[in-house]
Amino acid sequence: MPRQLDPATREALLARVRFYRDLGLTEFYRRPVDNLNLGGPGLDLETWESNEPQPHTPEESPIAPRKPFPAAPQIAAETLPANRASALQIIRDEIGDCTRCALHAGRNKLVYGDGNPAARLMFVGEGPGADEDAQGIPFVGRAGQLLNNMIAAMGLQRQDVYIANIVKCRPPGNRTPEPDEANTCSPFLFRQIDVVRPEALVALGATAATYLLGQRQPLAGLRGRVHSFRGTKLIVTYHPAFLLRDPRQKKEAWADLQIAMRELGLKPPAKA
Ligand code: SF4
Numbered sequence: 001m002p003r004q005l006d007p008a009t010r011e012a013l014l015a016r017v018r019f020y021r022d023l024g025l026t027e028f029y030r031r032p033v034d035n036l037n038l039g040g041p042g043l044d045l046e047t048w049e050s051n052e053p054q055p056h057t058p059e060e061s062p063i064a065p066r067k068p069f070p071a072a073p074q075i076a077a078e079t080l081p082a083n084r085a086s087a088l089q090i091i092r093d094e095i096g097d098c099t100r101c102a103l104h105a106g107r108n109k110l111v112y113g114d115g116n117p118a119a120r121l122m123f124v125g126e127g128p129g130a131d132e133d134a135q136g137i138p139f140v141g142r143a144g145q146l147l148n149n150m151i152a153a154m155g156l157q158r159q160d161v162y163i164a165n166i167v168k169c170r171p172p173g174n175r176t177p178e179p180d181e182a183n184t185c186s187p188f189l190f191r192q193i194d195v196v197r198p199e200a201l202v203a204l205g206a207t208a209a210t211y212l213l214g215q216r217q218p219l220a221g222l223r224g225r226v227h228s229f230r231g232t233k234l235i236v237t238y239h240p241a242f243l244l245r246d247p248r249q250k251k252e253a254w255a256d257l258q259i260a261m262r263e264l265g266l267k268p269p270a271k272a
Helices: 009-020 084-095 102-106 129-136 142-153 180-198 204-211 239-244 247-264
Strands: 122-127 162-164 200-204 226-229 231-235
Touching: 084 180, 102 180, 122 129, 122 204, 129 142, 142 239, 142 247, 162 180, 180 204, 200 204, 200 247, 204 226, 204 231, 231 247, 239 247
Parallel strands: 122 162, 122 200, 200 231
Antiparallel strands: 226 231
16 A cells, blocks of 8 residues: 655655756756856846745646647737737736636636736746735745846846736646646737737746647756747746745856847846
């Protein structure tokens, strides 16, 4: 009879498995990132730290969807309001008090999106955590503070970019969204992308990359190059929550952000 693990041990083991998955160790190799100026000017890796003393257990499982990705509904250009904020509000109104997937059951606040409706750069994460669920705003917890620091290292402010997630309601216990949940919710994200029309997208973590690219691959195989999400440049990097668990990977994340900066023609701010 298999030995039953106590909940704490089981959670610790699951966290360790996620950790290795985050590292792309499902295939026991990591693809090197070539020709990148790691730790370039303007970056103070120490500023990427957050002192907020709260636990966070993100999920970045590269679980593949069990059914084909649905085609993202397009908003016909002639029906788009001239004002992108209004267009985003139309989508928000359509989502309403959503019960389209099981995640609605544990939700306090639906986390729609945040930032500049005409942003040149958009970040996509996995789903809300406890802080986001409480406030209804993406990336406001400890990982959010780190994301803010990453944005600042790029010479931008949070209000310059747009931020959203694959799913808009918090998965219980911060687990990875199930494929049916992600497939049900992500078309709303795709419509937000259609409205914002960023010049570049940054997928934060394996789940965001999986659902934006429509394919499952270890994160290590996706980083370090430019992909396309329906014609928009897409760069894949680590989820900030993973970087909190393993700060050694910040240099690699910075290399990914430098790719996005290069595509946008951005220069890092001069150090004071
Ligand atoms: Fe609706 Fe998305 Fe929330 Fe599911 S996660 S209930 S699809 S808003």
